[in-house]
Amino acid sequence: MTATTAEAPAPTAPATVGDTLAGTRTLMRFALRRDRIRLPVWILALFLGTLSTANSYKTLYADPEDRANVVSTMDSPAGLAMSGPRHYLDDYNFGSMLGHQMIGFMAVLVGLMSVLIITRHTRAEEETGRAELVRSTAVGRHAHLAAALSVAVLANLVLALLLALGLSGMGLEGVDTAGSLLYGLTHAAVGIVFAAVAAITAQVTAHTRGASGTALAVIGVAFVLRAAGDSGSSGALSWLSPIGWVQRTYVFVDNRWWPLLLCAALAVACAATGFVLSTRRDVGAGLRPEKLGRPVASEALGTPFGFALRLHRGMLAGFGAGLFVMGAMYGSILGDAEDMLKDIDQIQEALDRIGGASVAESFASMVMVVITVVAAVYVVMAALRPRSEETAGRAEPLLSTGLSRTRWVGGHLAVAMSGGTLVLLLAGLGFGVSGAASAGDGALFPKLVGAALAYAPALWVTVGVAVVLFGWFPRASAAAWIVPVYAFVVGYLGQLLQFPDWMNDLSPFGHVPRLPAADMSWTPMLLLTLVAAGLVWLGLEGFRRRDLETK
Structure with a gap:
């Protein structure tokens, strides 16, 4: 009679960063393939919309007197709430007019694009069961989120580059190359911030619409804070909003670059928080526990x-x-x-x-x-x-x-x-x-x-x-x-x-x-x-x- 002694399994080494991000590049290419129509449509619509607006200024406000009249009417709490901070009005050429009237509006649209990218390639993948299937292969825990953030960053940078090239080539008064590059980067910065915010909301709820809706609510709050701050005397509330930060680059006026550092810091912090929170929940679940339903459904x-x-x-x-x-x-x-x-x-x-x-x-x-x-x-x-x-x-x-x-x-x-x-x-x-x-x-x-x-x-x-x-x-x-x-x-x-x-x-x-x-x-x-x-x-x-x- 012989005895067989089972060997104890070797202890499993803790997962390394490389392990948790394994497959990120492949998932990123796959996401770009799936969005090969959707993303170009978004980017071109935002790009052409900006250029057509800038071009229309030459017709609508051709004379300095026309721009002076706009300044006098914009310099009111309601006008500033709809547009941006008062400092743009000090030298209201075509460039400062574009920064004043368009950055806040475009920030909402760029934020919407970025939020949908993140939720579509993270929470939607889990909700449909595809993420669990993919992660059963050699794919790291953080690969889906890292790939989605990479696609969002890439989309925003492409938009920034197109805006910089397009605006600098239009020959408008007050629109120079440095200002055009900064104008494009303001869009990329605020878009990446809201993409990082969506990385957090995608961990909170188990549903795609809930994750998107919460992130869009954050965009709405950011816009309201910006509007309330710009319409007030101090403008303090605007500093609580990333939309207010990018507007305070005063593009085509002062061309201040440092507010973009605030956006970069917030984006890194939110993205890191999203990665940490993703380790505290199961695949397909959210951090917020599902409420228990009633024992009997209502008649409605x-x-x-x-x-x-x-x-x-x-x-x-x-x-x-x-x-x-x-x-x-x-x-x-x-x-x-x-x-x-x-x-x-x-x-x-x-x-x-x-x-x-x-x-x-x-x-x-x-x-x-x-x-x-x-x-x-x-x-x-x-x-x-x-x-x-x-x-x-x-x-x-x-x-x-x-x-x-x-x-x-x-x-x-x-x-x-x-x-x-x-x-x-x-x-x-x-x-x-x-x-x-x-x-x-x-x-x-x-x-x-x-x-x-x-x-x-x-x-x-x-x-x-x-x-x-x-x-x-x-x-x-x-x-x-x-x-x-x-x-x-x-x-x-x-x-x-x-x-x-x-x-x-x-x-x-x-x-x-x-x-x-x-x-x-x-x-x-x-x-x-x-x-x-x-x-x-x-x-x-x-x-x-x-x-x-x-x-």
């Missing part, structure tokens, strides 16, 4: 509408609050609209074409297009939620019960349409209260609320377009984003650039009466509602007939 949750509302409530609340604040900010400058715009011939021509009893009403009609486009972004996201549920494999178990396809999609569409109407109402309330107060005209309040609600049928048509694509051409569902983008380009920029009327007629928003400047007309409202109903029916019919994408 047992209905398609109630269940869809539960899924959409976070995004609905975020857009509602954001549009209320946006409306209030635009309303705060409504009383100064006539003084701000009286010497800008191109805008005056656009306002004259709109009509209206006063400049405030005409300007409100123009601004309402911007507010409505943001609301259209919400309805497209909400209307495409069934597509994401289908591709994630969550629709199949629901539809295997007694729930019909029509009722399931109908619940999401009902939330999209009613939610879109609600965010319009909130925007109108913010615009109406603030606008009536700034203009000293209480009669503006009901007019502005009604002007916002008048766009509801156009939003319903947007939902209809999204559901038609989802029902008949699911792989092309993202084409629904063409509707809000086209509405902004033609409905807002087209007024300034004098696009032909037939281009505006191709957008559902182009058929809405331009309240409060124009008179109300119910015929286009009824027709838009009928078109929306027809599109929804057509989309539901297509979804009923096609195969469900299964996992």
